[in-house]
Amino acid sequence: MNLTLLVWRQASPSAAGRMERYEAKGMSPDMSFLEMLDVVNEGLIERGETPIAFEHDCREGICGSCGLMIDGVAHGPMSGTATCQLHMRSFRDGATITIEPWRARAFPVLRDLVVDRGAFDRIIQAGGYIGVATGNAPDANAIPIAKDVVDRAMDAAQCIGCGACVAACPNASAMLFTAAKATHLGLLPQGQTERYRRALRMVTRMDIEGFGGCTNFGECQEACPKEISVDTIARLNRDYLKASLVASPSADGGADGG
Amino acid sequence: MQWLLSFYRSTIGKKILMAVTGLLLVGFVVSHMLANLLVFQGPGKLDEYAAFLRGTGGALWVARGGLLAAAVLHVVLALQLTRLNQVSRPARYARRVPQVSTLGSRSMRWGGVLLLAFIVYHLLHFTFGPTHPSYPAFDHATVHANVLTAFTGRWGVVAFYVVAMGALGLHLSHGVWSMLQTVGVNHPNLNQGRRRLAQALAAVVALGFAAVPIAVGLGWVR
Amino acid sequence: MELNARIPSGPIEQKWDRAKFENKLVNPANKRKHTVLVVGSGLAGASAAATLGELGYRVECFCFQDSPRRAHSIAAQGGINAAKNYQNDGDSIYRLFYDTVKGGDFRSREANVYRLAQISVEIIDQCVAQGVPFAREYGGLLANRSFGGAQVSRTFYARGQTGQQLLLGAYSALERQIAAGTVRMFPRTEMLDLIVIDGRARGIVVRDLVTGRIEPHFGDAVVLGTGGYSNVFYLSTNAKGCNVTATYRAYKRGAAFGNPCFTQIHPTCIPVSGDYQSKLTLMSESLRNDGRVWVPKQKGDTRRPRSIPEAERDYYLERKYPSFGNLAPRDIASRSAKEVCDEGRGVGENGLGVYLDFADAIGRLGEQVIRERYGNLFEMYQRITDEDPYRVPMRIFPAVHYTMGGLWVDYHLMSTVPGLFVIGEANFSDHGANRLGASALMQGLADGYFVLPHTIGDYLARGTPGPPDAGHADVRGVLEAVHERTRRLLAVQGARTVDSFHRELGRVMWDHCGMARNDAGLRKALARIPEIREEFWRNVRVLGEGEELNQSLEKAGRVADFLEFGELMCRDALHRRESCGGHFREESQTPEGEALRDDDQYAYVAAWAYAGDGREPVLHKEPLAFEYVPLATRSYK
Ligand SMILES: Cc1cc2nc3c(=O)[nH]c(=O)nc-3n(C[C@H](O)[C@H](O)[C@H](O)COP(=O)(O)OP(=O)(O)OC[C@H]3O[C@@H](n4cnc5c(N)ncnc54)[C@H](O)[C@@H]3O)c2cc1C
């Protein structure tokens, strides 16, 4: 199949970028989207042009490295898939495809389609963990956990940290990412002791990083390759409210959030 | 108080206040809409009700005060959130295709502004009078008469009201659901209900309100 | 160089306790005076860095991805083993130990494996405490499944994303330490060389992948948890970024490389579809619990699978290995698949594939149960192949998946360079010549959470020279070497892309150093690889500059190392004229075509020492003694 690509090119974080047009000829519908870009890049290199920088690693939808805005949709047309799992058979021959990086104040562009998602790590640092040092854990079966609770925790825990929720959110809000982690840990008995402190600190950090607020558009859930539900957001809102009203002051929002 | 400050500062805190003030406003419009329907009960009824309200004296002022505060806070928060959310994406996408967000959710902002405009006009219309045809002879106590004179034969005004009610309906169709989501009212068994509730309420309120100017305009109310 | 494994004396059950007791301890007040550089943030690296941070050491952790959470461990699907015996089916530490030694075809160190089995129990406790949502029964207790090559159910799992959940657990512990200030994280930072002074590891040279800046980091000890080198085959189940650079550079600085030729070919991967193929996708072998593997009885049978009657199907694993059937160990399952395809009975367009059929299981358990168990794997398969495995059998083919070989380490996980420790897949590991399913996650976490933090303390407590000053001649030497290499890569300005060389190398490795190896083929590879390397340095085209985010440059550096390392692998494969585990030498097989070990000659670890460019590496041998698991031919019949 033959395609026309409109790709965002930007040499460095400070440089001004623009959309460039490329012809991608003789592609196979069985190729993955990233393999299509590989082939385009090979061609560019042979012609002595700088290849398009894009992030990827596992190429099976689990590491969360990849992430492109394809035709205005985060991770492309197929729902419940990361960019690397997208195959060219989802496009028609002769199509023109627009490819852009995630756009958000908290995700500065480093080069072309590569953005800096470090803000996500800092949100986790603020409280996305259960504080248990190596070695002092009770037997794994000491605390039974109802199957449906674990299953719901697992649904939220599947987040791969790709950032599509932010990219798709009209407010560039990181609520789905933050809520997914808060929900995963907040559902489990092991996560209870730090539950409200966690909610306060993660949300504070999220705000400090410059993400927008959630106004319940619901685009994030649709873009999420792991189909994480906005119900997690309602849950985080509730926890945050509780935390603010009842939690002891010691559960500080940590202005530094970290 | 520290906690209140950081609560207000946070995006979720703002959003929750948004929801709470929103809820008050919803409460008001629902009751107001029901009261307005008294118009159809023939002359007097509405005036009696208005008189009764004024009779309650202090209570009414408290209610008005709370309502005003809520409305102001709601609007201020709306502006702050909107501002914050716009700066969160300085560089726009060349192409962005919304997938699931509803018209309601996407019209919260300008819809809200329209509502603000409406409310201002509306207060000058029926409460203070300057925009009312009977002005300067305007007496806000003769509510029933005021409503009739305000809409009979005045299609422009009717149209404006109807449009405003449309905006209100949209606003609520997302707002009420959003409100529940924001304060964390969610449970697998509820979640389907939340959207339907919002849409039903929005429809009832919008139609209930719009019925009056339309009916009056068509001369169905004596 | 003599290889001292430093295995504690005494009965095997007590060795680890004894070691922990005999190890010197670092005074708590002094811990923060010691800097440890941890390269890698996978299960091994992240768990080690977090635990060292908790203990109070000053830690610097490096990874090439943009976040430590993306290390390739994230991709592990099937599960993690532990001798909990929750299922009361006769499991025990001793059985796990026994299975692992036997599964490794008697090419691993008994003491290490026993320790691994002991620690496996603590790992599960630790992970559950961190909030890893392992699958559970309705009663609320942990669920287990049986996994490739095991007759007990000892595998813990979190849907098909066990590695992800375990890594996110370790990652959260790591982030917690970063917030606490004990660990400094350097993502998007690639280690390009090791700094060795007076025979001790004193630091590393890294390249900041965003700015391209090359700079040294110093510490009292260096830990490599940089994963496996399957990508030497170009096509493998590993992530695109997986590389041998860190370990190979260390090898060139004096660390011996153990059993480089021991690679694992995973039986259940999605077949190649075209030459644009950039990587292979694994279908967790847990699928083999319910799927039945078969091919048509007669060659070139092109009928659609469903229209081939039972009588004309060959369920070859069930036929050849009645007691294990479809659960036969990986190396055996893979080789059998190759055999039937060589016989021309393979399925799919290019005849390189066999069926994995769920029709029976769906009939027996119902589609819902199967969806419960493998839903996301089936989805993944359908997304890639556009075929619905609930209706048509999957097509699978073996693919390179894991490398048992790695830097040689002693019982303390220290390499032959004092102060250089190696953990996880990067070391030559406890898996001998073949790794059992669900035991790599176990090993990575055992090394990182429980072993290294003890053993490194012993090294530090015995006194270290401390970080050198940046101006030291040797430091400047290494830095200059790295700069020079980068300059050369950019200077060639030839005609071919990096990937084209990588593909070419991969084909040579797959053809001659893959599932079956023989003298002639290996010699051919040994002749070919230097030619490819020579052309690479003459004709590769790497655009852009060094001082910027330059993905081609990153790739080029990694491929350059693969081009040298591939040779070492073939040399090792050539020297080991026996078949064992994943290493199948056609010259050494039983009449029925089973692998034939030669314990008299090859019951040792081959540790290769670098002897300078253009010189043959020197082979050192660590003899292996089997006191607890009597040497026996592995039979899964
Ligand atoms: C698809 C797949 C499925 C698997 N399933 C299972 C399973 O079900 N059960 C099981 O037990 N095992 C499984 N394995 C094997 C297991 O996942 C790996 O062996 C194990 O996770 C390796 O962990 P690690 O920490 O040693 O290395 P990795 O997780 O690969 O981490 C390597 C780290 O080193 C860093 N790094 C590498 N090179 C450099 C460099 N030059 N400079 C700086 N940093 C560097 C990387 O950034 C990364 O952080 C699977 C493997 C694959 C590929």
Ligand code: HEM
């Ligand atoms: C007067 C001008 C008004 C403006 C500018 C305005 C604006 C907004 C905006 C922007 C939102 C979205 C905020 C968010 O979701 O975070 C919103 C939400 C809402 N508004 Fe209004 N609004 C106005 C009037 C009203 C009125 C009159 C009502 C009641 C009838 C109302 C009810 C609500 C409700 C219930 C929400 C949902 C809050 C939430 O999402 O949690 N608003 N409003």
Ligand code: HEM
């Ligand atoms: C077509 C629909 C409407 C009609 C016919 C209507 C009519 C009236 C009338 C007659 C009054 C004067 C009552 C009195 O002074 O005793 C009034 C007051 C008021 N209306 Fe409406 N109204 C309508 C819609 C709305 C809406 C949608 C809102 C808000 C979103 C609103 C907000 C108010 C307010 C705030 C007052 C002042 C109440 C007070 O004096 O305390 N109205 N309205």
Ligand code: SF4
């Ligand atoms: S929530 Fe979904 S979209 Fe957001 S980072 Fe996680 S996986 Fe990506």
Ligand code: F3S
């Ligand atoms: S799209 Fe944005 S507004 Fe909220 S629901 Fe999702 S984060």
Ligand code: FES
């Ligand atoms: S490359 Fe790993 S998720 Fe896409």
